[in-house]
Amino acid sequence: MRVGIIGGGVAGLAAAYHLTKEGHFAEVFEQAPFLGGQASTFDVFGGRLERGYHHLFVSDTDITELIHELGLGGKLEWLESSVGFYHGGRVWDFASPMDLLRFKPLSFLQRIRVGLWTLKLQKTGHYRKYETVTAKDWLSKRMGKKGFEVIWEPLLRGKFGDFHDKIGMTWIWNKVTLRVASRKGAGQVEHLGYPMGSFGEVIDVLEQRIIQQGGAVHTSASVSKIVESDGTATSLEVQLDGSETERRGYDAVIATTPSYVFTRLAPPMPKEYQDKLEGISYLSAVLMVLVLDRQFTNKYWLNIADPDMPFVALIEHTNLIDRKLYGGKHILYISNYPSRDSELYKMPAEELMDLFVPHLQKINPDFDRSWVIEHHHHRVDGAQPIVGINYGAGIPDHRTPLTGLYLANTTQIYPEDRGTNYSVRMGKQVAQMVLDDAGSGISPAK
Ligand SMILES: Cc1cc2nc3c(=O)[nH]c(=O)nc-3n(C[C@H](O)[C@H](O)[C@H](O)COP(=O)(O)OP(=O)(O)OC[C@H]3O[C@@H](n4cnc5c(N)ncnc54)[C@H](O)[C@@H]3O)c2cc1C
Structure with missing residues (x-):
C-alpha cells in the first residue's frame, strides 16, 4: 500500500513507522522545518530541549515500548519528581499524601475530606460514571466548596481558562490516576520518565527507521488539499520546500493535524461528521523558556494557584534532569494555556518578559x-x-466518511488526555486500521 501522512508529529511518525515495518510505503509531510510537532526540540547550550516541557508517566507504556524497540531504552531514566503548590504567597510541598x-x-x-475523596x-477503575458531570460540580460536592476553590479550581482555570467550569470530571479522574500510577516507594513519591538527550533523539531515530524501512519523510512540506474522486481520497496536493504545488497519489491518507486544519484540507464532510469536527475546541499553549545562571526554586513542577498571576505552572526542567546536559545552565519553563484570540497569546516575547518578571519575584524575591x-x-x-461533559459521544471516528x-489527532484521545504516549498508540492503531480495511476491501489497496 501507499499511504500519505499529513503531519510529522509523534502520531504521524508512529503511523509511518508501523506501516513501513509491515512492508508498506508511507510518506510523511510536515509543514514545519523540523519534526516532532508539539514534542519538537530546539538547541540550548549544547543540549536539546522540548519547546514545551515534556516527561513521561509510569503508565506511558506504549511510548516506553517504542523507545526500547528503537534501541534507546538505555537513555530512558525514571527520576524522582518534586511538586509544589504556590498559594497565598508561599510554595507548599505537594508531592505526596503527607504533603x-x-x-x-x-x-x-x-x-482529610479532600484526601479521602482523592483516594476514592x-x-x-472506570471513567463512565464521571462522563456526565462537570469537575466543578463533582469536586465541590464531594470535597467541599473550600477544598474545590483552593486546590482544584486554580488547576482547572490554569489549564482551561474561561472554560474551567465546563470541564468534565473524566479529565480530573484521568489526571489523578496517572499521577498516582507514577508514585513509587514508601513515600509514594512521583517518578517521571525522560529520554536523556531529549524527545528529539526519539524523533530522529524514528525518522531514520521509517526511511530504512522504505518510507519517506519530508519537512518544510505543507499539504494544502486532500483530493477525492467518487467518495475516495486519492491524492494530496503538497508543496515541498516552497516549490510548485504537486499532486501525489495514495491508496490511503492519514491526517494527524488538529481538526480545524483538517476541515480546511479535506473536501466537505457530511453534516454529522463536520459537526463533530467543529464541536471540539482547543486552547493554545504559550511558553517562555528561561535559561538561568542559577536555580529558581527546588521544585520540578510548581502549580500556580493564584488567579492574578499570568502563568499557571512553572516547570524547572533542571530540577528533574541533570543540568550538565545544558552546559550547566538552569532551565525554567513558564507555561500558560490561553485561547488564540487572547492578549497573552498575541503578546510579543519582550512584553511577556516584562509581564512575568514581577510575578516571578513574588515567588522567589531574590x-x-x-x-x-x-x-x-x-x-x-x-x-x-x-474536554467537556459527554465528550466521548462527540469524538469524530478515525475512519472519516x-x-x-x-483522522488521528489529539481530540480523539479519551478518556486519557493528549500526550506522546497516546499519540504513539493512536498512530499505530490507525495505521493498523488502514491495513485491516485494505485487507477486508473497505478501502482500495494494492
Ligand atoms: C506545552 C506542552 C506540554 C506537553 N507536555 C507533555 C508531556 O509532558 N508528556 C507528554 O507525553 N506529552 C506532552 N504534551 C503533549 C504531546 O506533545 C502531544 O500530545 C503530542 O506530541 C501530539 O502529537 P501529534 O502527532 O498527535 O500532534 P502534533 O504534535 O500537533 O503533530 C501534528 C503535526 O501536523 C503538522 N501539520 C499541521 N498542518 C499541516 C499541513 N497542512 N501540512 C503538513 N503538516 C501539517 C504540524 O506542524 C504538526 O507537526 C505536551 C504538549 C504541550 C503543547
Whole structure:
C-alpha cells in the first residue's frame, strides 16, 4: 500500500513507522522545518530541549515500548519528581499524601475530606460514571466548596481558562490516576520518565527507521488539499520546500493535524461528521523558556494557584534532569494555556518578559532579570482539546466518511488526555486500521 501522512508529529511518525515495518510505503509531510510537532526540540547550550516541557508517566507504556524497540531504552531514566503548590504567597510541598495533610490553607477536616475523596477517585477503575458531570460540580460536592476553590479550581482555570467550569470530571479522574500510577516507594513519591538527550533523539531515530524501512519523510512540506474522486481520497496536493504545488497519489491518507486544519484540507464532510469536527475546541499553549545562571526554586513542577498571576505552572526542567546536559545552565519553563484570540497569546516575547518578571519575584524575591542568560518564546496552536461533559459521544471516528481517509489527532484521545504516549498508540492503531480495511476491501489497496 501507499499511504500519505499529513503531519510529522509523534502520531504521524508512529503511523509511518508501523506501516513501513509491515512492508508498506508511507510518506510523511510536515509543514514545519523540523519534526516532532508539539514534542519538537530546539538547541540550548549544547543540549536539546522540548519547546514545551515534556516527561513521561509510569503508565506511558506504549511510548516506553517504542523507545526500547528503537534501541534507546538505555537513555530512558525514571527520576524522582518534586511538586509544589504556590498559594497565598508561599510554595507548599505537594508531592505526596503527607504533603496534603500538612497543607495549612485548608482546615484539618477539609484536608482529610479532600484526601479521602482523592483516594476514592484513584481507586475508581472506570471513567463512565464521571462522563456526565462537570469537575466543578463533582469536586465541590464531594470535597467541599473550600477544598474545590483552593486546590482544584486554580488547576482547572490554569489549564482551561474561561472554560474551567465546563470541564468534565473524566479529565480530573484521568489526571489523578496517572499521577498516582507514577508514585513509587514508601513515600509514594512521583517518578517521571525522560529520554536523556531529549524527545528529539526519539524523533530522529524514528525518522531514520521509517526511511530504512522504505518510507519517506519530508519537512518544510505543507499539504494544502486532500483530493477525492467518487467518495475516495486519492491524492494530496503538497508543496515541498516552497516549490510548485504537486499532486501525489495514495491508496490511503492519514491526517494527524488538529481538526480545524483538517476541515480546511479535506473536501466537505457530511453534516454529522463536520459537526463533530467543529464541536471540539482547543486552547493554545504559550511558553517562555528561561535559561538561568542559577536555580529558581527546588521544585520540578510548581502549580500556580493564584488567579492574578499570568502563568499557571512553572516547570524547572533542571530540577528533574541533570543540568550538565545544558552546559550547566538552569532551565525554567513558564507555561500558560490561553485561547488564540487572547492578549497573552498575541503578546510579543519582550512584553511577556516584562509581564512575568514581577510575578516571578513574588515567588522567589531574590530573582533578578540578570539571572536570565537567554529566553525563548514558543506558541503551540491546538495544544489542548477542551474536554467537556459527554465528550466521548462527540469524538469524530478515525475512519472519516471519505473512503481511504483517516483522522488521528489529539481530540480523539479519551478518556486519557493528549500526550506522546497516546499519540504513539493512536498512530499505530490507525495505521493498523488502514491495513485491516485494505485487507477486508473497505478501502482500495494494492
Ligand atoms: C506545552 C506542552 C506540554 C506537553 N507536555 C507533555 C508531556 O509532558 N508528556 C507528554 O507525553 N506529552 C506532552 N504534551 C503533549 C504531546 O506533545 C502531544 O500530545 C503530542 O506530541 C501530539 O502529537 P501529534 O502527532 O498527535 O500532534 P502534533 O504534535 O500537533 O503533530 C501534528 C503535526 O501536523 C503538522 N501539520 C499541521 N498542518 C499541516 C499541513 N497542512 N501540512 C503538513 N503538516 C501539517 C504540524 O506542524 C504538526 O507537526 C505536551 C504538549 C504541550 C503543547
